[in-house]
Amino acid sequence: MEQTHNTLKYVCLSDFHSGALSSVFTALDKNCAFDPDTVSPTTETLGAALGATLKSLNGKDAPPDLIMMGDSFDMSFSPPDRASHVLGTVLKSLYATPGALSQKMLFLPGNHDHALWTAERYDGRAEDGVVPGFRHVTAAFQPTNECPASRILEHLASTLGLDLKVPTYYPNMGLTNAAGDRAIVLHHGHFTESTYRAMNLVASVMSGRTDIGEDVETLEALNGNWIDFGWSTIGSGGLLGKDVTEAYHSLLTGAETAKFQQRIADHLAHIVATKFDLPPTKMIEEGLAIAARGIVESLVGNFSQLERYAYTAPLSAGSVDTLKSYLSKAVLPQMHKELGATLPDRTTFIFGHTHKPFEDQIITDGFSGPVGLYNTGGWVLDTALLSTVEGGSAVFIDDDLNTAALRLYGMPVNGQPTSVRVTTADIDRDGNNPLVQRLQHAVDQNADLWTAFSNAVAGDLELRQTMILRMTEESDSRANKLGGLV
Template sequence: MARYPIRYLCLSDIHLGEEDGLLTNLVPGQDEVDPLRPSPVLMALSDALSELVRAADELPSLIILGDGLELALSGLNQAAMVFERLLEVFFCGPERLFKEIIYIPGNHDHHIWEVAREVQYAGYIARQHPQGSLLPPAWHHSRMFMDKPHYWVKPLFLEAFVHRIKGLEDLSVKVAYPNFGLLNKETKKAVCFHHGHLLEPIYLLMSILKNILFPQGEAPEQIEQIISRIYAEMDIDQIEGENFAWIDFFWSTMGRSGEAGEKVETIYERLQSLESLKEMIDHLAQAIAQKLDIPYIPGDFLEKKAVEVFLKTLIERGLAQERHRPEMALAPELSWTMSAYLSGPLKRQLTEESDVDPADLDLCFVFGHTHKPFSRLERVPAFSGWTKVYNTGGWVVDRLEPLPVYGASLILVDEALNVAALKLFTQGRWGPPEPVEVRSPEARESPLFQWLKGFDFQSDPWLRLVRLAQEAVEVRAAHLRRRALLKRP
């Protein structure tokens, strides 16, 4: 097969360290993590990826699009050890698979961004502002387009684990948050990566509460109106600046937050049922009130009541988490908020960082978070023509039964910014991996898609990856069912 210019391979939601993650190894017959050995699925994934990398003209970059390390449901040491196993398999085996790691944190590993940005801010202050001078506010986002090397944020936490491995002392690890983009001004093509959590209203909690408590108009707004206005009027730094503490607390560090976090996994597992979620709201609101100082609300009691009202309202409006909507790949609510996010915060950041009119761009948007891989065309008012949307799916089991809406895809980007997905597996279906390309009706197949179709996905190691992934799904679903029964009152 002729060499092809693959530049980026993107995986998301691998949840390293989580007992229900397929890339986390388990003690045989138990739901106890064995972090000192790579999981069979991780080894099979490496063998399959090597087939693609061998046909590339140079080593591509690995994009981990959020929820790479599981920092909410597993110990920091456990997540770090499983991360080391991935590094050993991908970078220290017979064939090195990638030249670098580009890490875009999500909600379950948001704390990686918090540490990285604070270190970057401290370094900037030390270089640019002498003692006694006024200091600028800290920023809450990185640039989308990394045109210069110093735009990247250095993740000292991740680098510490990478560089302790023999032979990886010089491996580059770069962080961007929450958006990472690739832009070709000549062809006016752009690919934007975002984990996907900021598309969901639950991650805008503090901004929504602020608007409920201090409405801008005389008549109170509906929650949908508030959400629409947040996306329409706030830039990405404002959104993150108001909500980072909430995201970091519950979705990235609560599992390591002492007594309040001891039962956090029970909360996450009960999020699968709206009825169970209602039962948990009181305990969750109490924990939030104790741990967070919500602006403008005096006292834990009032904070607790405010959070209770907000969460109950979200449930009543059908705005539960997207990954717990198994009846469809993308619910209408998330399609609406995705369009609002792209037309608002993402468009504003893109405009600020480039001289390309977004209305002229051929945009591809890649996200994860939902654990439901899909590919589709969307009409987004801020951009011309069709917007191509790819979801990576995820490598974790969070339903009691395997359902085919869940699974995992690999997203590939070539040097011309063509994008295609390789759907590696869907839960419960034993078919081979399938290349997928989103394109408008008048467009032809891209060279990238044609190249992917040249692979024999009916052969080993691809079918072995599917087999091991499906077996791992069944095992983890069985463990999840057993834990759900044990935790019943």
């Protein structure tokens, strides 16, 4: 008698940052410049290895849906045409193996492609009865055929010869199993960090209220435009976008960060002295210099302390607190609203955004037991260091909501690439997670393809390390020569 098994339903990936020069999916030439005529080695080998593994895992089952969990484009540090081109190469590679993935790609916008959600939320045609301009979020647990569709991503897919349907959830997507005892909530991850909820604080200060809500509707209503402005539209800003990108690269090494902050402080002190016609005495110059450096260090320094730039731990203590807050004040009320008073016994939360993959469990208010955690990591090098916990992961979900992570890559160790490995946050099942066993078997069957991928991504990471060091050096030299910031 043939042994029955659960069907693989979803594969989750995030943070491609397509178009960003620091993304391993963006093809570079030997001079570290964008090469539109080639495909990066990581892109090519990932598609081949993942496609073959899914075929081995699926067998005769229907192929799973891809869940793309945000920052597919990098619309901050890449012009839209480049971002679109690079994402096209990634999608073409991921869908190159016939029958490996379904023709439905679920999409959860992140902070760097939030503009795609802005475009959708003003388009009420995708949902009957929705008034354009008044939808800030979607229901998390609604069927895909009731979701708005990403017309931009569907059009991009069509230009590649792919007939993809792209239902969109924002900011959360929810799943339950047939028994109703398990739930999974997916989210890009930006609302688990205080920077992307900053307008809640502004609203509180402006109004004098201390009861500004932290539910998903309030978070998006207050912060959506802020996210668009800061992280999702600068790439289309022509010369300004190019300069902002160079400023960003100046923050990716410690030495260049210090130089960049000093240049800003010098400019700020000069502007104040000129504006107020202050006498050029040594005491005033020193006072202005001290004040300017303090202001700059508090602003630029805070930017460099974003979670993705905390390189040595999967999640900082501050982000753990904000994550717990998001789970208890945003996710939990949405689950009660859509699922009722009695929630499933076990909940798993899957997010990306930080570029640092991990699997764990967390205890937080309102949930009956520990919440399983997965972070899908990312595909960019955020610093010139190759000694961080950055990396990329894919999370697999079957129809009973068993979950497993395929750690795809980490930073090379002494120049040697890391190997893919299977792990899970379902530690309560004492190793009896059938998906883990099936996934490991499928990976082993395609070991040669995964070795080729590991070698390719290690090479792409080293090339981006060279690029970052070269760009920061050139930016510093140009600033000294022309008197600008970059």
